[in-house]
Amino acid sequence: MPLAPTPTTETQASELRSGAAPSRPAWRLRLHGYGPLLGLVLVSLGGMLLNPDFGTWDNWANVLSRTSFIGIIAVGMSFVIICGGIDLSVGSMAALIAGGQILLMNSLVGHAASFLVVAAGMAFCVVMGGLFGLAHGLLITKGRIEPFIVTLGTLGIFRACLTWLANGGTITLDNGLADAYGPIYYGSLLGLQIPVWIFAATALVGALLLNRTVFGRHVQAIGSNDQVARYAAVDVDLVKILTYVLLGMCVGVATLLYVPRLGSASPTTGLLWELEAIAAVIVGGTSFRGGEGSIAGTVVGAILLSVIANILNLTSIISIYLNAAVQGCVIIAVAFLQRHRR
Amino acid sequence: MSLSVSFENITKEFDAVRVLNGVSFDLVPGRVHGLLGENGAGKSTLMKILAGYQDATSGVIRIDGAVRHFGNSREAERAGVVLIHQELNLAEDLTVAQNMFLGHELRRGWLLDERTMRAQARGALDQLGLTIDPDTKLRELIVAEKQLVEIAKAQLRQARLLIMDEPTASLTPAECERLFALVERLRAAGVTIVYISHKLDEVERITEEVIVMRDGRFIARAPTSDTPRQRMADLMVGRTLTDMFPPKRQIEASGAPLLKVAGLTVPGWVDNASFELRPGEILGFAGLVGAGRTELFEGLIGLRPRSAGRIEIGGRQVRLRSPRQAARRGLTYLSEDRKGRGLHVRLRLSYNLTLMDLARHAHPLLSTASEERALSTAIAEFGIRTGDRDAPAASLSGGNQQKLAIAKFLQPEPRIFVLDEPTRGVDVGAKRDIYFLIDRLAAQGRGLIVISSELVELIGLCHRVIVMRGGSVVATVAAENLNEEALIAHAIGTYTHH
Numbered sequence: 111m112p113l114a115p116t117p118t119t120e121t122q123a124s125e126l127r128s129g130a131a132p133s134r135p136a137w138r139l140r141l142h143g144y145g146p147l148l149g150l151v152l153v154s155l156g157g158m159l160l161n162p163d164f165g166t167w168d169n170w171a172n173v174l175s176r177t178s179f180i181g182i183i184a185v186g187m188s189f190v191i192i193c194g195g196i197d198l199s200v201g202s203m204a205a206l207i208a209g210g211q212i213l214l215m216n217s218l219v220g221h222a223a224s225f226l227v228v229a230a231g232m233a234f235c236v237v238m239g240g241l242f243g244l245a246h247g248l249l250i251t252k253g254r255i256e257p258f259i260v261t262l263g264t265l266g267i268f269r270a271c272l273t274w275l276a277n278g279g280t281i282t283l284d285n286g287l288a289d290a291y292g293p294i295y296y297g298s299l300l301g302l303q304i305p306v307w308i309f310a311a312t313a314l315v316g317a318l319l320l321n322r323t324v325f326g327r328h329v330q331a332i333g334s335n336d337q338v339a340r341y342a343a344v345d346v347d348l349v350k351i352l353t354y355v356l357l358g359m360c361v362g363v364a365t366l367l368y369v370p371r372l373g374s375a376s377p378t379t380g381l382l383w384e385l386e387a388i389a390a391v392i393v394g395g396t397s398f399r400g401g402e403g404s405i406a407g408t409v410v411g412a413i414l415l416s417v418i419a420n421i422l423n424l425t426s427i428i429s430i431y432l433n434a435a436v437q438g439c440v441i442i443a444v445a446f447l448q449r450h451r452r
Numbered sequence: 453m454s455l456s457v458s459f460e461n462i463t464k465e466f467d468a469v470r471v472l473n474g475v476s477f478d479l480v481p482g483r484v485h486g487l488l489g490e491n492g493a494g495k496s497t498l499m500k501i502l503a504g505y506q507d508a509t510s511g512v513i514r515i516d517g518a519v520r521h522f523g524n525s526r527e528a529e530r531a532g533v534v535l536i537h538q539e540l541n542l543a544e545d546l547t548v549a550q551n552m553f554l555g556h557e558l559r560r561g562w563l564l565d566e567r568t569m570r571a572q573a574r575g576a577l578d579q580l581g582l583t584i585d586p587d588t589k590l591r592e593l594i595v596a597e598k599q600l601v602e603i604a605k606a607q608l609r610q611a612r613l614l615i616m617d618e619p620t621a622s623l624t625p626a627e628c629e630r631l632f633a634l635v636e637r638l639r640a641a642g643v644t645i646v647y648i649s650h651k652l653d654e655v656e657r658i659t660e661e662v663i664v665m666r667d668g669r670f671i672a673r674a675p676t677s678d679t680p681r682q683r684m685a686d687l688m689v690g691r692t693l694t695d696m697f698p699p700k701r702q703i704e705a706s707g708a709p710l711l712k713v714a715g716l717t718v719p720g721w722v723d724n725a726s727f728e729l730r731p732g733e734i735l736g737f738a739g740l741v742g743a744g745r746t747e748l749f750e751g752l753i754g755l756r757p758r759s760a761g762r763i764e765i766g767g768r769q770v771r772l773r774s775p776r777q778a779a780r781r782g783l784t785y786l787s788e789d790r791k792g793r794g795l796h797v798r799l800r801l802s803y804n805l806t807l808m809d810l811a812r813h814a815h816p817l818l819s820t821a822s823e824e825r826a827l828s829t830a831i832a833e834f835g836i837r838t839g840d841r842d843a844p845a846a847s848l849s850g851g852n853q854q855k856l857a858i859a860k861f862l863q864p865e866p867r868i869f870v871l872d873e874p875t876r877g878v879d880v881g882a883k884r885d886i887y888f889l890i891d892r893l894a895a896q897g898r899g900l901i902v903i904s905s906e907l908v909e910l911i912g913l914c915h916r917v918i919v920m921r922g923g924s925v926v927a928t929v930a931a932e933n934l935n936e937e938a939l940i941a942h943a944i945g946t947y948t949h950h
Contacts, residue, residue, distance in 0.1 A: 322817040323818060335792070335796050342775070
């Protein structure tokens with residue numbers, strides 16, 4: 111039996127009206143979603159006008175591979191921020207995972223085939239990332255500590271542990287492993303380096319996870335209002351923990367791609383990555399208060415920030431030393447454009 | 453002392469949508485005006501313009517004959533125009549006294565005069581019979597107490613024109629009585645009052661004249677004594693309303709209980725509560741604010757810790773530790789706090805609707821088409837009026853938000869559905885829709901529990917009403933014995949057998 115209540119025509123008229131009140135012109139909404147992409151296109155056009163080298167395939171391939179580390183982390187960070195959290199520790203976490211991985215691999219050299227050692231090292235990165243994320247998640251949900259505080263704490267802990275392990279210096283990968291591990295970073299497929307493909311795959315999986323799974327929907331619901339989610343039978347703690355685990359694993363993946371590039375870990379490894387990853391997410395249009403955001407936006411945000419640095423490198427209008435200042439202006443400008451969004 | 457107001461041709465547009473359409477009328481000095489209209493009629497918007505919270509698109513307001521325009525609420529308050537908001541506007545982390553003096557702090561030299569502020573706050577609270585300590589943090593109060601703090605705060609502003617927007621929405625009858633006494637005192641002192649309420653019995657009782665608005669227009673004004681409630685309702689909706697409540701169905705007395713709760717204790721709130729719910733039954737819960745009704749059900753579904761209690765659903769004992777487990781066992785609870793606990797107002801309609809039963813739309817990836825179909829079904833079944841399906845839930849009127857919330861909590865197909873204050877802040881037409889909806893749900897064999905502070909609603913709708921007082925179940929009143937006097941007497945503890 112349909113549950114339609116007796117229609118009340120007058121009520122309909124008045125409620126329709128009030129229902130339409132806060133709507134905005136449709137074109138503004140549509141444009142809104144593409145804002146970061148529009149920004150990227152405009153900046154790129156500007157880059158091409160200033161220096162013809164900017165538009166070359168080689169340059170783009172280079173920009174993309176430099177973006178991949180931050181980009182992969184930013185995909186994980188999107189989940190945490192959309193779920194209403196934050197993780198300040200990712201740069202330190204990457205450094206500690208890198209150091210641990212190198213020490214592990216060095217100790218295994220000679221005991222097993224090189225490719226097995228490399229595989230073990232890569233698995234170590236992902237597992238450690240996941241465990242660190244789990245620790246964050248548990249402290250935040252079960253320990254009821256603000257995510258900012260927890261990860262501010264681990265930011266210091268992770269980097270200090272790495273510095274201690276490295277004795278203040280550098281942990282270097284055994285030379286014998288360079289051949290087996292090198293291709294993970296330097297290898298390329300269809301003209302793009304492996305990390306770019308991994309970045310693309312992470313982003314695709316991330317987008318699918320956020321938009322098309324129950325987990326992703328719960329992430330958005332919790333970020334929008336965790337009380338409402340709790341009352342609606344969502345397992346709020348579990349979902350929050352999973353976002354941190356996911357981010358930790360993304361950090362692990364970024365680290366395993368990054369290590370073969372330099373073959374070492376030092377106290378400056380991954381320095382300020384947390385800020386770059388958070389900036390990519392925010393520039394990509396994700397609300398810092400949680401609830402809404404997109405992986406596509408984050409990808410565009412990460413690329414946009416790299417492109418700006420690249421253009422400053424290729425041209426001489428603004429000094430490359432001012433890179434962070436220009437990026438800062440972009441972040442503030444994006445926040446300014448979004449200030450009316452509730 | 454008294455203050456007169458003339459609205460002259462006030463219009464207000466939000467993004468080209470007209471919510472006020474040339475409204476003109478006067479407020480008479482020293483009179484208590486009831487301002488009536490359905491949600492979306494423009495009452496609150498007009499009052500916000502008067503009190504300086506919003507600007508009119510065109511038109512002027514005259515106060516004591518002179519054209520006045522308040523740029524903000526401070527200017528309005530300085531002129532003696534004070535608005536008590538429907539949505540509570542209080543800082544959760546400040547104390548009651550700090551909130552009451554926020555922006556109007558008393559000073560002694562460079563320092564705050566805490567003692568005087570506390571004393572004055574105390575005095576204003578006393579007048580409303582609220583016995584909380586002025587040093588209590590606001591977040592520790594329940595909704596009704598916050599509402600009373602808002603009212604006490606307005607009193608401190610020495611209003612010459614006081615606008616009350618749904619002041620009794622979350623108050624119990626006893627608290628309402630004290631509020632009405634305050635209105636009477638203020639009127640005697642010459643304060644002009646505008647009283648906005650959906651509760652027509654209150655309007656009938658305390659106002660001298662009713663002014664009706666509909667669709668952003670002034671419709672009619674008449675002395676309250678010449679306007680029966682039915683006439684008020686008809687003027688608001690613009691047609692004649694038939695019966696508010698569905699006829700009560702018989703339920704099978706022999707049916708085994710669907711839900712059986714025995715000795716449930718929520719430390720600090722509920723002590724040893726027991727009750728049963730049968731299939732097809734609509735069971736009411738009455739009681740004063742703080743009697744533990746909401747806390748009983750929050751404890752039941754695992755949102756609050758329980759120290760004792762046995763719960764049986766369909767004859768089998770169950771352990772409910774979270775709303776998730778409760779939903780799986782066929783029990784859902786829709787909170788009284790629609791915007792804070794019921795709906796994600798910033799998220800789109802379909803996301804809200806399907807949240808509790810997402811697995812149904814995931815195979816394993818979520819299907820937008822499937823969710824949209826569910827939304828279409830719900831819009832048709834529950835009579836949700838929506839302009840834009842892609843808009844956030846906040847864009848719906850109060851009544852339609854509530855219908856969406858009800859639809860949402862029915863998605864997991866619960867056998868037992870608990871509705872906490874289901875018609876709070878909902879206009880007359882939507883209220884009636886919700887009553888009929890509750891009746892149809894019960895007719896399908898579900899067990900319905902309605903917690904309400906509106907006695908008329910409990911009496912009109914329920915098969916039995918359980919009364920709670922001070923955390924305990926004190927009475928169960930059968931349909932044939934239901935009347936306001938008995939329920940109030942049980943709730944405040946003055947009931948005597950005749």
